[in-house]
Amino acid sequence: MTIKEKTIGWNFDNSYSNLPKSFIYEISPVPVKRPELVILNHDLADQIGLNFSNVDNEQLAKFFSGNLLPKGSKSLAQAYAGHQFGHFTILGDGRAVLLGEHISKSNQRLDIQFKGSGQTPFSRNGDGRAALGPMLREYLISEAMYSLNIPTTRSLAVVKTGENVKREKLLQGAILTRVASSHIRVGTFQFIRTRENLDELNTLVNYTIKRHYPEISKSKNNAYDLVSKLIDKQIELVVNWMRVGFIHGVMNTDNMAISGETIDYGPCAFMDSYNLGTCFSSIDHMGRYAYGNQPAITKWNLARFAECLLTLISPKKDDALKMATELIDKFDKIYEEKWFYMMKSKLGLIGNDKEDNLLIFELLEIMKKQELDYTNTFLFLMDQELDDKKDFQNEEFGNWKIKWQKRLAKDSKKLMKLNNPVIIPRNHNVENVLKSAENNDLTPFNDLLQALKNPYTDQKVLTKYQSPPPKSDEKYQTFCGT
Ligand code: AMP
Numbered sequence: 001m002t003i004k005e006k007t008i009g010w011n012f013d014n015s016y017s018n019l020p021k022s023f024i025y026e027i028s029p030v031p032v033k034r035p036e037l038v039i040l041n042h043d044l045a046d047q048i049g050l051n052f053s054n055v056d057n058e059q060l061a062k063f064f065s066g067n068l069l070p071k072g073s074k075s076l077a078q079a080y081a082g083h084q085f086g087h088f089t090i091l092g093d094g095r096a097v098l099l100g101e102h103i104s105k106s107n108q109r110l111d112i113q114f115k116g117s118g119q120t121p122f123s124r125n126g127d128g129r130a131a132l133g134p135m136l137r138e139y140l141i142s143e144a145m146y147s148l149n150i151p152t153t154r155s156l157a158v159v160k161t162g163e164n165v166k167r168e169k170l171l172q173g174a175i176l177t178r179v180a181s182s183h184i185r186v187g188t189f190q191f192i193r194t195r196e197n198l199d200e201l202n203t204l205v206n207y208t209i210k211r212h213y214p215e216i217s218k219s220k221n222n223a224y225d226l227v228s229k230l231i232d233k234q235i236e237l238v239v240n241w242m243r244v245g246f247i248h249g250v251m252n253t254d255n256m257a258i259s260g261e262t263i264d265y266g267p268c269a270f271m272d273s274y275n276l277g278t279c280f281s282s283i284d285h286m287g288r289y290a291y292g293n294q295p296a297i298t299k300w301n302l303a304r305f306a307e308c309l310l311t312l313i314s315p316k317k318d319d320a321l322k323m324a325t326e327l328i329d330k331f332d333k334i335y336e337e338k339w340f341y342m343m344k345s346k347l348g349l350i351g352n353d354k355e356d357n358l359l360i361f362e363l364l365e366i367m368k369k370q371e372l373d374y375t376n377t378f379l380f381l382m383d384q385e386l387d388d389k390k391d392f393q394n395e396e397f398g399n400w401k402i403k404w405q406k407r408l409a410k411d412s413k414k415l416m417k418l419n420n421p422v423i424i425p426r427n428h429n430v431e432n433v434l435k436s437a438e439n440n441d442l443t444p445f446n447d448l449l450q451a452l453k454n455p456y457t458d459q460k461v462l463t464k465y466q467s468p469p470p471k472s473d474e475k476y477q478t479f480c481g482t
């Protein structure tokens with residue numbers, strides 16, 4: 001270990017690599033030609049007990065490209081499967097490599113993973129690489145989600161590889177360093193389930209519980225309790241997405257993390273005008289992962305998760321099925337309660353009133369009909385400075401507002417402030433800063449990133465990021481970036 005490396009503070013303890021051979025494939029990142037650091041998240045580094053301030057950019061580029069692996073890392077690709085748009089497929093890390101688990105100062109176990117680091121045995125026909133735009137997009141949006149207080153993987157660094165990747169056209173190659181509380185997915189369970197090896201399934205369940213849900217390690221039926229835990233976690237997550245208008249875009253079961261973190265920022269985007277059918281992804285022709293479908297898809301994915309554990313829930317097939325079905329069926333009621341509470345919080349409705357339901361649905365109906373901007377509607381109600389308020393100056397909205405105002409209490413605005421972001425990464429702003437970054441000007445990217453750090457606090461610079469995109473005939477589209 002070099003002196004510099006010692007001062008960084010890496011503290012690897014790699015438990016996933018000790019799992020059975022079938023779970024992993026030991027492999028190193030494929031070295032790249034001319035690595036160049038694009039961005040490094042010093043705040044995150046600091047939070048997890050790492051310090052890169054004594055390392056020069058050339059060395060950092062080597063670290064974050066995988067050309068120089070940190071001492072203690074033991075890199076591998078993880079095996080998993082998944083339902084992609086409803087179809088079951090064997091997958092695995094085709095363009096990612098897990099360096100290992102770093103133990104933070106506060107004793108958190110964190111996966112350090114490269115995304116875009118070259119081919120693995122799971123690459124199928126892919127090149128194992130990623131392009132700069134999508135990696136910076138993941139960096140920006142995952143960090144925005146973190147600041148919005150939504151469970152998420154984080155982004156530590158992006159480097160350019162100095163190599164081109166071939167997509168529809170040639171693009172600059174890049175590698176993202178992702179930090180996650182783990183990369184165990186619903187799809188990981190699906191993969192192990194296909195192997196029909198009860199020992200392996202038990203190993204995965206025990207490993208997952210130890211890592212994420214130690215409170216149920218002594219339970220009588222830990223597989224059942226694990227499903228129950230995941231239901232709660234995923235409801236919490238999807239309610240948060242609905243709160244800020246986040247559309248994940250590709251909620252395949254391989255992109256649902258057991259930790260309950262938002263993972264895999266591909267074609268995700270934020271909703272502008274309110275409509276449950278909002279769907280930006282170019283490959284989601286049927287709107288399977290549209291904004292309003294996200295709760296139902298979460299439930300569907302959870303059912304796939306429960307299916308993997310049936311044999312552990314009860315050795316009697318019928319009993320297992322009955323227990324799992326009853327558990328999954330609890331989803332709707334829990335979700336509805338949590339969603340309702342969240343909407344009440346957005347509107348500052350404290351306590352209960354029998355008209356609350358009506359008040360919420362009336363507003364949503366108006367928003368849909370008048371194509372009102374989701375984020376800005378709540379900002380308008382909070383008396384926030386907005387460039388343009390004319391969308392809200394009509395009789396229907398005004399009448400609703402009068403009814404709503406009667407229901408407010410002393411602390412309503414305080415509650416609203418905690419739940420309604422004054423800034424989100426709006427699609428057109430994201431596209432603009434990525435375009436500049438691809439042309440070597442990172443200033444707009446950094447400015448937006450900075451503004452997104454305090455999404456519940458008024459800031460001077462905000463108005464420039466608050467306006468919805470100009471109305472256009474062309475529908476905004478997002479791409480997987482694979
Ligand atoms: P994603 O759409 O990013 O969730 O990826 C779905 C699957 O495709 C995963 O198994 C990825 O590892 C794999 N994959 C995505 N992009 C590539 C690529 N460029 N090369 C190889 N595999 C890839």
Ligand code: MG
Pocket residue numbers: 254255264
């Ligand atoms: Mg994925």
